[in-house]
Amino acid sequence: MMKDVVIGIIGGTGGMGRWFAELMRGEGYPVHCAGRRDGMRPEEMARVCNVVVISVPIDVTGAVIAKVGPHMPGESLLMDLTSLKEEPVRAMLNASGCEVIGCHPLFGPTVICVEGYNVILCPARSKAWFPWLKAIFERHRAVVTVTTPEEHDRMMAVIQVLNHLHTIHLGILLGQEERSIPALQPWSTPVFEQKLEMIRKIFQDQPDMYAEILARNAHLERICTIYRDTFELLEKTVRTKESSEIINLIGRTKEKLWPKP
Ligand SMILES: NC(=O)c1ccc[n+]([C@@H]2O[C@H](COP(=O)([O-])OP(=O)(O)OC[C@H]3O[C@@H](n4cnc5c(N)ncnc54)[C@H](OP(=O)(O)O)[C@@H]3O)[C@@H](O)[C@H]2O)c1
Numbered sequence: 001m002m003k004d005v006v007i008g009i010i011g012g013t014g015g016m017g018r019w020f021a022e023l024m025r026g027e028g029y030p031v032h033c034a035g036r037r038d039g040m041r042p043e044e045m046a047r048v049c050n051v052v053v054i055s056v057p058i059d060v061t062g063a064v065i066a067k068v069g070p071h072m073p074g075e076s077l078l079m080d081l082t083s084l085k086e087e088p089v090r091a092m093l094n095a096s097g098c099e100v101i102g103c104h105p106l107f108g109p110t111v112i113c114v115e116g117y118n119v120i121l122c123p124a125r126s127k128a129w130f131p132w133l134k135a136i137f138e139r140h141r142a143v144v145t146v147t148t149p150e151e152h153d154r155m156m157a158v159i160q161v162l163n164h165l166h167t168i169h170l171g172i173l174l175g176q177e178e179r180s181i182p183a184l185q186p187w188s189t190p191v192f193e194q195k196l197e198m199i200r201k202i203f204q205d206q207p208d209m210y211a212e213i214l215a216r217n218a219h220l221e222r223i224c225t226i227y228r229d230t231f232e233l234l235e236k237t238v239r240t241k242e243s244s245e246i247i248n249l250i251g252r253t254k255e256k257l258w259p260k261p
Pocket residue numbers: 010011012013014015016017034035036037038055056057058060061064081082083084104105106107108109209
């Protein structure tokens with residue numbers, strides 16, 4: 001355990017902020033949480049805490065970083081938990097002169113034990129704090145990947161943009177068929193239930209967060225083009241009504257998805 005570490009979390013009253021606060025309190029560090037109304041103001045937090053964590057909704061992340069960044073002393077750490085990395089990390093570098101690490105836990109705040117879960121770290125300007133943070137996640141047996149914000153957002157174009165685009169599309173399609181989810185439930189298979197749960201998470205829990213994740217990823221245009229072109233190919237294939245054509249398409253793709261060693 002590193003001595004004299006005091007952690008401040010802007011957004012510590014919300015889901016991921018609370019999760020990170022628990023993790024750090026478990027490590028024995030004092031943690032101060034702030035929201036819009038409660039807790040320290042940015043200037044005070046930068047003075048009292050040598051680690052300040054940004055965990056606020058994506059659309060206000062830049063503004064919050066701009067408020068706290070200039071007050072951070074050079075030897076302190078400014079980090080975030082945002083689901084995107086290019087914009088927030090650039091903002092943290094520009095607003096401060098201190099150490100900067102982008103962090104994206106690839107799970108939601110209901111995860112209690114991080115063992116086996118993926119965590120992305122982007123050490124953008126860091127010497128002392130990076131080994132400290134990485135060691136904490138590794139001690140809890142999280143799977144840590146160290147990368148750049150650019151690579152992170154390129155991978156999230158698949159894991160988040162393509163994936164959520166697909167789920168939102170399915171939700172809209174179900175709505176167009178005028179089938180309510182409760183009406184579909186007695187007819188559902190286990191796999192369909194899993195898909196309904198993904199739709200529910202986006203449409204009911206946090207539509208704002210998912211909208212920001214799509215809208216702010218620099219690769220959105222490319223993903224939309226792939227999505228449309230691929231559906232055209234699939235549509236053309238199924239409309240032949242030849243099962244062999246469909247099997248062929250699946251077979252060609254299977255080789256790409258699981259290449260032979
Ligand atoms: N949820 C996930 O599954 C997940 C997973 C990985 C990463 N993330 C990332 O984690 C971050 C937080 O997401 P979340 O799901 O924890 O959101 P959340 O539950 O809505 O919490 C947002 C927090 O931000 C605070 N806040 C809102 N506006 C603020 C402002 N203008 N100034 C200061 N504080 C403000 C809120 O405080 P008050 O309400 O008390 O004012 C609350 O503590 C986002 O960047 C998200 O991309 C989320």
